[in-house]
Amino acid sequence: MLPALEIQNHPQLEGPNGPGTLLLRAKEVAFLEGESGSGKTRLLRRLLDLDADTHGDVFLAGTPLAEISVRELRQRVGWLPQDLPDHRGTGRELLHRIRSFARNRDCLDETALGSWKELLELEPHLDTEIRLLSGGEKRRLSLLTVMIPCPQVLLFDEPETGLDPRRREALDRFVVRAVDEGKAILWVSHREQTAAFATAPRYRVVRRSA
């Protein structure tokens, strides 16, 4: 089976598959580590084609990134940014808005959304203005939004930051369930991993002087 996400010849990447290479299959979690400022976030943005960055060759299920329409790319790859940007309005309004995007209609139904919401224990916070939410609440809201377009590959930029031990457990359950449903997860982190993912492959982004 073709890897859900494949990176080749990336000048900053090191890992179990040799320099420059990253392979991530469906139902797999891989960690991406590296000092702050080494370019981890930049790599994620590259995978979403958010910058005119052309480092490395990226393939989604075997197809080069440049040959995939941006419409399809951003439906198939979900992104959890380091911080949820300050969107206007409440969490519920944001969820409603994202579900109203033409590309997302008929994707995640109400029941599925509800069960993710329950797992994240978000209901009590959904009517608060987003800018007034705590860091952990924002992160959990962000986790919920990322599921709405039904992505196959998830890019998580340090999702565990700001979560207390109980929420951290919920995050692990979230990831386990997403993986069970067939998602592939690339998880940027520079922390010790919990036992649940002790065997997951680890990649490193190393700084390169220009």
Add this chain to the structure above:
Amino acid sequence: MTPDATVAQNLVQLGWTDLALVSLCLLVNVALSFHYRLAMHTTLLMAGLRTTVQLTLVGFVLQRIFAVDKPLLVLGILLLMVVMAGTTISQRSSHIFPGRWLVAVGSISFPAFLMVGYGVFLVIRPDNWADPRYAIPLMGMVLGNSLTAVHLTMDRYTQAVFDRRRAVEHLLCLGATPQEATLEDARAAVRSGMTPILNAMLIAGVVSLPGMMTGQILGGTPPLMAVRYQIVIMFLLAGATALGSALCVLWLRRRLFDARERVIGGLRAR
């Protein structure tokens, strides 16, 4: 009939000393700029200078144009006015990005020609459409207002995309098209562009006596006729500003995103 023949006799004649006296008003702006460090004194002085020089020049030009009957000349002047208006917006926009001159000139010129054409051909219907007494002042008023509208709209929208870039990108990655990701900003931008003319319409005659009407009354036109002209103008202005703002936003939201639906790299704060 020479231009000053009807007007001059019942008007107080203004001399250069009177103009020098009124220019002292600008010193208030300069003083404020100094005191609050607004860093605007050069711009202010330049604006004062340009007002005087440009108006004087246009006075000469209008006197000449009014004396001859050349439709092409009138059309040329209208075109020049439109390009100048767009260039001013492009030079003064809060953010720079490739292609902004075209967006500015395009957004301002299409509605202006449409509205002035509508006003001249369908509403006022002078014997000679190229009579410079109608088209040129109408265009001047339309441009004066739509310049503000397009400028406000452009700044508001580009600022939103620039300042809230992370939020816009987040929505793009959650499946939004650029249109969907900036819908609220687009609405806010059009609203802010239409605010000045809406305010002017709401207070017309109560708080403010519009410039053209005042001018016509000073020139001896019966107030009721001056009022009718002012109403025509107000609606033309409303149409031109609304169209200009809408066109500007529709254009910008294509211009500020590239084919891969990402914010263009050339968008920078000035």
